[in-house]
Amino acid sequence: MIQRNNSYRLLPFKFTHIGNKELIVNEVGDYLFMPNGTVQRVISGSVNRNTEEYRDLLSKFIICDSYNDILQDVIATRIRTKKSFLDGFTSLHIFVLTLRCNQKCVYCQATSQNKDCVNKDMKIEDLNKAISLMLKSPNPHITMEFQGGESSLVPSLVEHAILETERQNKSVGKEIKYVICTNIIHFSEELLNLCEKYNVFVSTSLDGPESIHDSNRGVSGSYKHFVDSLLRIRERLGQDRISPLMTTSVLSLNYPIEIVDSYRQLSFHYIFLRPLNPYGRAKENEDWNLYFDKFLEFYKKSLDYILLLNKRGEFFVEGFTAMVMKKILTPFPIGFVDLQSPAGIINSVVVYNYDGYVYCSDESRMMAESGDFTFRLGKVSDKYEDIFYGKKAQALSRVWATEYIAGCSDCAFQQYCGADPVRNYSTQGDWYGHRPSSLFCKFHKAVFEYLFELIDRRGNEVLPIIRRWIYD
Amino acid sequence: MNSFRIIGNKKAQFNIDANMFSKSVIMKVLYWLNNDFVVQTTSHESQLLVELESNNDTDWNIMKKTISTMLNDFQMREVIEKETHDIRNILYVKAFSNIDNFTEYDTEE
Amino acid sequence: MTDKFIKGSNNNIIYVTSCCTNRCIMCCQPPLDEDDSTYHYKRNINLIDTADPETDYVCITGGEPTLSGDLLFDYMHRIWDKMPNSSIHLLTNGRSFANANYVEKFTKEANGKLFVGIPLHSDNYADHDVIAGAKGSFYATLKGLHNLGILGFEIELRVIILKQNYKRLDKIAEFITRNLPFVAQVSFMGLEVIGYAEKNYSKVWMDSECFTINLARAIDILDNSHIQTRIFNIPHCLLPTALWPFACKSISEWKKTNLGICSNCSMIDECCGLFSTSKRYSANLKPIIR
16 A cells, blocks of 8 residues: 555546656546656655646646545536436437438448338338337437438338327427438438428438549449539528538548548538448458558548648538547537447437337347347337336446446546447457457547647647537 | 566566566456467466467567556556545545436346 | 716726635735625615616625625615616625525525626635635635536636736636536736735736736637636737737726826727736836837
8 A cells, every 4th residue: 555645635547658648537538648657656645735747636636635525526517517418318319211222332331222122111100109219218309310221212201200200299398300311312302391391400421522432332423413412402401401421431541631622622511530330231351450550540641631721721620539529628528429438329329220129229230130139129119118228228237338347447548438339249249348359449549549649749739720629 | 577588479478476466457467468469377476477479470578568567557557446446436426416216227147 | 986887887896895705815905804894885875876777787896795695685686776787797706605505595686687706716726725815715616616607607707817827827727618617708817916916016926928828828728618708907018919809998997097108009999008006017018009
């Protein structure tokens, strides 16, 4: 037991090495860069009360003079704030209305079917039951998101879903945001009318300039159709009601600048850089270590370019960086379900599948297509409590937080990262996960290290830009 | 860590003094090593003999430094955990104490 | 001091009492041990009674106004009664609000437009308590801020720039964004060199050329996190041009002055000027020639 001469107390904190410094992070994600050897001196009581260092450590809740009640309340409030995304429980409700699709994306995870395959549509009775489950969520604000397959192929189902939700919601009174995920290449007038009437937000895909986009989508002419539809939708619904996500195929990895520019050319001011998930059609014949190494390079080049654009006066946001930096720089949580502790599954998002069953996440219902029902929570006709608080959910709760699983419980990046039992299971065969061999861990660690290096070396230049992204 | 013995490009052995480092600290270090290496351990009095074997050529100079740093780091983390275990619990209890309707589930599978 | 409250003036001041629970080392109104609130009462009532009903701003200050209990609420009610458009700017060290009973009472009584100005001297108890001249001040103030924040009161944090805290201005800003994100405004303030500020001048004074870099960083941090930021009592010539948009005319007309050299300054109309009450000024004051 180490004797401390100086009577300051330690507060819970984590640390790691970045470059030739120590990065110290407190229980709520406040960080401090200190010279090597600081942690040793902190825990051995060698920090002198007359130093700026002492004040830095106090300010960031690494040490304290005493565990007084007020300090405890301040930190407890911070913890509650960080976890406040849990307040309303499940907020994002994904409805996989159909598996039918009209494209053949090389990285498709949706096990998409031919566009005429009607028996892969959700049945009306199941849809109605799923809607009543959704409305049982305690959250006063929910998002109802239509996915697939390609949801624009089933406009009458989308319409029914919205109308039925509006009808059932009359007695419930929630604020509902509707989102339709679609490649928009065939966006009918009736769908446009529906979106206008119910303020539906359009989430679409743009992989880059024409050559990359068409190559990724597996259907030539994709890009042209996309642009046509984009202009129509913008004109009718407004600039802010449609935004694209980008998927980084192996081809995409070579074109960071071109992809960012393709977004700018179409007047988008926001891009979300994310790597492929290692399952679905993407799982075949890939060396995932190599992919993630290359993606990291792609990410760094893209981010560098985007920061340069911002320095030149153009407001352009990199979404993934903004999300992570929001966790690092602010006391607030983020709504990104893939990087949360407790995990996004069930706590933030749930999937109602065309087959009439409820699943933890988008990825978990795809496993069902190959006969793996590990993350199936129940049938839409089951009771809400049995699905959301049942045995499966309880079992998952033992493994779904970075605070208490092996490898994460000591990690300096614990407060910025997330737990993902589904990803663990699909890549490692076990939902607890093995951190040393986890690509999820390796990738996110590399990103956090890179961003902290950026903060350390180029903070004066980069932080003002990123703060504008976060608080916008 | 002492007596670091290199036995070719892919294999090395070393001892850890089990009086200096707790079992928990040693296990955590070995946990992180077992992705890149096959780890074998034998106890001999107060020493733990560790053997690492890899499929790939390894720079053992760097590895030696890494293992040494990891042992030191996890030991410091253990000190921090011991001292802050109780206050951490108190902070979390305080953070969520206004939520009265907890349900305890028996989560043993 | 003014004899009549009028609309558009930043001079409408109710001085409640000279008592205070702090002894800030730069206090320009050094506290007294005895309660002199009855001494000021008649004058204050008269000011309120004769006030222009269109008055839109009244500052309640001291000492520490919350030490006068119901008297403070009496003033507040009279002000809102007589001057219904008025927003009250209550200057307090915030410590009374650490007491839950007091907060409850205050919430019931404070049912008009209110802006609470509370000094935060640093991001840690070691600096703050030394500057506030009172042990426990930092934590009491934090608790008070939390209680006011939960109840949705509009809060202005006031950071007076001193030798003791100028190195940490950006860290103070970061502390605020992390732990006090609910505040409406942060005001960085230059010294009025009278009272303890004059007595302790060599201990507390820090010239602007030493702190403008940290101040700029601090303002950048706060401004980008959508917390309104202002600079009070620092003339334009002592600030980099990038910070001019944050500087405001903070010095009351009745105690504002300029030096001779200011007469051909191109920014004289925008600048806050100097305290006529200050016993010393920065050696770096100079007119800005355009």
